[in-house]
Amino acid sequence: MTERTGPEGEKEPRELIEVDDELMQDIEEIVRTRSDFLLLNILQDLNSPDVAHIMNRLQHDEAEYVFGLLTTEVASSVLLDLDEHHRKHLLRVIPQDKVTQLVNEMDSDDAADVVGAMSREQAEIVLETMDTEDSSHVEELLRYDEYTAGGIMAKEIAVAHPGDTVKKAIQIVRRLAKEHKNIYNVYVADENGTLVGTVPLQDLLLHTPNKRIKKIMKDDFMSVSTDVDQEEVAKMFSKYDLVSLPVTDAAGKLLGRITVDDIVDVLQEEHEDDVAKMTGSTSPGLAQQSPGRVAWLRLPWVMITLLLQLFAGAVVHFYDATLSQVILLASFMPIISALSGNTGLQAAAIMVRGLATGQVDLKRWWIPLRRQLLTTMIIGAVCGLTLAWIGWLWHGQPLFGLVVGVSMFLSINISGFIGTATPMISYSLGFDPAITAGPFETAFQDIVGITIFLSIATLLLQWL
Numbered sequence: 444m445t446e447r448t449g450p451e452g453e454k455e456p457r458e459l460i461e462v463d464d465e466l467m468q469d470i471e472e473i474v475r476t477r478s479d480f481l482l483l484n485i486l487q488d489l490n491s492p493d494v495a496h497i498m499n500r501l502q503h504d505e506a507e508y509v510f511g512l513l514t515t516e517v518a519s520s521v522l523l524d525l526d527e528h529h530r531k532h533l534l535r536v537i538p539q540d541k542v543t544q545l546v547n548e549m550d551s552d553d554a555a556d557v558v559g560a561m562s563r564e565q566a567e568i569v570l571e572t573m574d575t576e577d578s579s580h581v582e583e584l585l586r587y588d589e590y591t592a593g594g595i596m597a598k599e600i601a602v603a604h605p606g607d608t609v610k611k612a613i614q615i616v617r618r619l620a621k622e623h624k625n626i627y628n629v630y631v632a633d634e635n636g637t638l639v640g641t642v643p644l645q646d647l648l649l650h651t652p653n654k655r656i657k658k659i660m661k662d663d664f665m666s667v668s669t670d671v672d673q674e675e676v677a678k679m680f681s682k683y684d685l686v687s688l689p690v691t692d693a694a695g696k697l698l699g700r701i702t703v704d705d706i707v708d709v710l711q712e713e714h715e716d717d718v719a720k721m722t723g724s725t726s727p728g729l730a731q732q733s734p735g736r737v738a739w740l741r742l743p744w745v746m747i748t749l750l751l752q753l754f755a756g757a758v759v760h761f762y763d764a765t766l767s768q769v770i771l772l773a774s775f776m777p778i779i780s781a782l783s784g785n786t787g788l789q790a791a792a793i794m795v796r797g798l799a800t801g802q803v804d805l806k807r808w809w810i811p812l813r814r815q816l817l818t819t820m821i822i823g824a825v826c827g828l829t830l831a832w833i834g835w836l837w838h839g840q841p842l843f844g845l846v847v848g849v850s851m852f853l854s855i856n857i858s859g860f861i862g863t864a865t866p867m868i869s870y871s872l873g874f875d876p877a878i879t880a881g882p883f884e885t886a887f888q889d890i891v892g893i894t895i896f897l898s899i900a901t902l903l904l905q906w907l
Contacts, residue, residue, distance in 0.1 A: 462493050470497055474505045483512055491517060495524030503532045510537070519548035522557065534561060543572045550623055551577065552597040552705065555584035592676050593669030595709060596690040596699035599623040602630050605639065605657035609650050612642065625702045627687040631660045638666060638689055638697040666691050669698060673709045680706045754890060762897040772900055775834065775847045776893055782826055783854035783892040790815050790862030798870050805871055812863050819859030827852035846900050854892035861891075 466485075473482045486494060486509075494513070498506040498521070506529050510518060522530060522545055534542060534557075546554045546569055558566050558581055570578045580598040587593030601619050603612040612629050620626055629647065631640035640660030650659050666689045667676055679685060680703060690699045759776075794811065797803035803811050831848025835841050 462489070462496055467497065467500060471501070471505075474501060474508060477508065479512060482509065486512065491520035492524045495521045499526050499529055503529065507533060507536060515541075515544050516548055519545045523549070523553050527560075530557075531560070534565070539565075539568055540572070543569050546581075547573055547577060550597045550599055551580040551584060551699075552595060555581045555594075556589075559585055559589065587669055590673050591669060592667045592671045592673065592690050592701060593698070595673055595676070595705050596669070596701050597623075597705070598699045600630055600689075600697070600700050601626055601628070602632050602697065603642070603656050605631055605633065605655070605660070607656045608652060609647055609654045609656065609659070610652035612656055613647055613652075616644065616647070625687075625704060627702065628689075628700075629656075630689050630697055630700070631656055632697045636696045638664070638691055638695055640664060641689065664689070666695075667701070668693060676701060677706050677709050758890060758893050758897070762901060772897070774837075775830070775850075776896060778830065779847070779851050779854050779892045779896050782851065783858040786819060786822060786855045787858035787862035790819070790859045791866055794863050794866040798866060803867070805867060808867055811867075812860070815859050815863040816856065819856045822859075823852040823855035826855060842903060846903060847896070850892070850896035850899055853895050857891055857895070 470482070470485060473485070489497075494509070494517070498509055501509065506525075510521065510533055513521060522533065525533070542565075546557055549557065554577065558569055561569065570582060573581070584594065584596070584598070589595075599619060599622075601612070601616050603615055616626060616629060627644060629642040629644070630638060631642060633639050640657075640662045641664040642656060642660050646659055665679070665683065665685070667679065669690055669692060676688065679688065686703045688701045689697060690701060691697055793815070794803065797811060798805075827848040830851045831844040833844075834847040835844030838844070
């Protein structure tokens with residue numbers, strides 16, 4: 444439930460509505476007819492992410508029309524949730540003073556993301572027309588690498604001094620909370636700005652107003668420096684169940700804070716990046732790219748896979764004599780290749796995810812490898828027995844069923860081993876494991892699976 448203003452100015456509860464396909468069709472029709480009143484009546488019952496979701500499904504001119512109906516506060520939130528192409532279009536077409544108003548409404552970390560994506564000329568204009576303090580915060584954040592703690596931190600923090608009272612700390616929080624959300628802690632800094640402690644908000648409510656902050660602050664706090672990679676920060680949040688983390692420079696001076704909502708964005712970004720790499724692309728936003736751009740990004744990986752598959756073809760050609768004598772073997776080759784390749788990709792995906800979240804410790808590499816082998820032995824046994832039974836019935840000979848069943852079992856286990864070991868080796872060598880688990884995986888398993896299958900068949904050919 445959220446609220447809206449009633450006829451006399453009081454807040455009235457309202458039920459949020461879900462944006463399904465039927466509602467989307469109605470909205471598209473309303474947008475085409477430019478029915479302001481009907482559209483506003485729907486938009487007021489939606490949260491900002493839902494409005495952004497609607498706009499992402501509209502044409503640029505239609506999204507521009509919807510955006511123009513929003514208040515500055517709502518439009519600022521919606522702008523952050525739009526996809527890259529809709530956001531860039533709006534920033535190009537809306538008046539410059541409007542852009543400045545929208546950026547002024549944002550927290551410093553969000554403002555830095557938006558300004559950082561602008562052209563240099565537009566960014567300079569926006570920074571010059573922003574509030575002085577907000578502009579300086581954004582300029583400072585833009586100096587950090589966007590994928591580090593400094594790049595994702597926000598400058599809006601509640602800071603108290605050790606000698607302050609609980610009452611004063613509460614006043615600091617109240618002033619900050621009027622414009623900024625997600626305040627979880629008061630950070631305690633000395634006269635040099637060095638972080639010396641933290642006070643969770645709930646602790647302020649448990650002590651008398653005249654109590655000194657130095658008496659209640661926690662001095663065993665965790666912090667992170669500005670140059671730490673955002674993935675490492677995400678691991679800290681996950682491992683220690685954090686909701687907020689202070690950011691300092693090398694000398695311990697308090698600079699900002701990172702909150703859990705920032706980490707959710709990081710995890711989504713890292714996941715999209717890993718998926719993009721595993722599918723043979725370096726751009727996670729392919730759905731929004733032009734067909735030519737998508738083809739250009741994917742073609743090199745496809746060509747490399749083609750070369751690997753040609754090698755698999757050479758393996759098949761090497762066993763032409765075997766296939767010519769037992770032609771039914773060819774019917775089982777795609778099955779073994781597909782299942783072993785799929786098993787390898789699943790193992791690689793699990794390992795990439797584990798390395799990214801810190802759940803896999805390379806110092807104890809044998810643990811995930813053993814777990815994966817036990818898993819693939821079960822999968823391989825079930826699939827092998829099933830295929831053996833089918834092969835026996837199809838060919839009419841138990842030995843034929845044994846060949847295809849054993850080949851399936853071995854291929855699946857080898858693929859599970861390769862899919863697990865390759866990302867760990869890549870990570871230990873300093874490479875991105877998501878890249879190694881890309882389009883090569885299936886092609887490699889084709890080679891391994893076919894070689895095992897046809898080698899066993901050749902050895903037992905006289906009995907088939």
